[in-house]
Amino acid sequence: MQIPPKPTDAELEILRVIWQHGSSTVRQINDILNEKKTVGYTTTLKLLQIMTQKEIVRADKSDRSHVYTSLLKEEETQLHLMDQLLQAAFGGSAKKLVMQALGNGKTSQSELDEIKLLIKQLERGAE
Amino acid sequence: MQIPPKPTDAELEILRVIWQHGSSTVRQINDILNEKKTVGYTTTLKLLQIMTQKEIVRADKSDRSHVYTSLLKEEETQLHLMDQLLQAAFGGSAKKLVMQALGNGKTSQSELDEIKLLIKQLERGAE
């Protein structure tokens, strides 16, 4: 599959656990998911099996407890999802999206500084 | 329903038509949708009926061709969807999302200027 398939909400939750904690077993993933909400063990297992079939994750079966690794890179997936929202809800206007994202005033000064730096670099690089 | 329900992809496409063209009939909405892809008339009708039930749109039935009006405001919906993506994919870091959105370098100078202005205002307003 050339273009990475858009993960569903439940799949994304699992991906985030793997991105944050590295390759993990079903038990590890399910435990972390259960810190936030109740999810049955076999539910998580089934999701991972489906994700394996979709080639979103890969299962290392050398041990009895299979170890799952993400086949999607975090930043690529974020970019993909962001771009899809950009088109679907903002008609492709990154400006609108950015201003909505910053508008609530919850972004710290140091983060704003990083964004300003990026903008400077973009302005420098633009011909 | 206190919090506006998150519209589905197909619902969002319809909302965008209404936001852009104002209150419209099924025929008008379906024609515009069909500029981009083939969609059956009754499919669009059914969606609008479901959206009416969900209180996403309101149907004015005084004429035979019902006229549908959005009950969701464009900016509120964008904010809602953006926030949901922010949490689900970026762990709440607006900085990461913004940098991904601007990173491709497709944002024009004048738009960057507007963003810079917003950041200045945020910095001024921050205590």
Add this chain to the structure above:
DNA sequence: AAAAATATACGAAACTTTTCGTAATAAAAG
């Protein structure tokens, strides 16, 4: 070695979303 705990496989139910066919009705054209 028996019992208990842990793991995977897998079917299927419950739910949501999307799509469309058919029927009924109303309006317009002939």
Add this chain to the structure above:
DNA sequence: CTTTTATTACGAAAAGTTTCGTATATTTTT
């Protein structure tokens, strides 16, 4: 007035997503 066209109502199929129960197998504990 009759035929054609346009519209809504509605059921339901098709597809996708999420959840979990049960069966089976393996490992660990007693």
